[in-house]
Amino acid sequence: MRILPADFYFQDTVEVSRQLLGKLLVHEKNEKQIYIGRIVETEAYLGNEDPACHSYGLRRTPRVETMYLPGGHSYVYFIYGMYFCFNVVTGDEHTPEAVLVRAVHPLTGLKEMQNNRNTSSLKKLADGPGKLCQAFEINSSHNGLSLFKPPLTVQEDEFIWQENDLEISERIGLGSSAGDSCHWPLRFRLKSFVSN
DNA sequence: TTGCCGATTACCT
């Protein structure tokens, strides 16, 4: 396994979304506790020109400030009063774009994830953005962290996926304020890892 | 300072 280099996050954000599929999300909470999962679903959020994005129109508020960090940082935000969502920041300080990691296939730390999620089901462990944060113990304390060093990193191994396993669709859960952008094809998933 | 709403999930029917 090797940590993805900075170059990776300075590609086009849509390209980063696609290429994050199959990569490994690693949370080394401490020496005894490590969580690893393979990324199987992502969504791209395109900053300035994306009405569905928190940083639409280059808006700057305390919450979205971390999206203006250089690519390779984490953007974690709180939603619906009870869940966190984990994003990867892309581009430079002028392009506040990010990729939402929507689902991972759990590999390491399964027992603790089941405990965190209070379920014995392996499938439901991290098959949603709020769920994966709960399983991996990712919260607001991880907002703005560099992804090039522990505790939070994105790594790659030998795994590769086939082009015909890629499914591209519209993004999920966007409100009416997103307008036409809710139809943009910015959601990417590996079909062989998801059921619905 | 107030009030609405959300990049969700679990649970019920």
Place this chain on the structure above:
DNA sequence: GGTAATCGGCAAC
């Protein structure tokens, strides 16, 4: 398939 739970961000007042 529908809805409650639950609270911080943000825009308007």
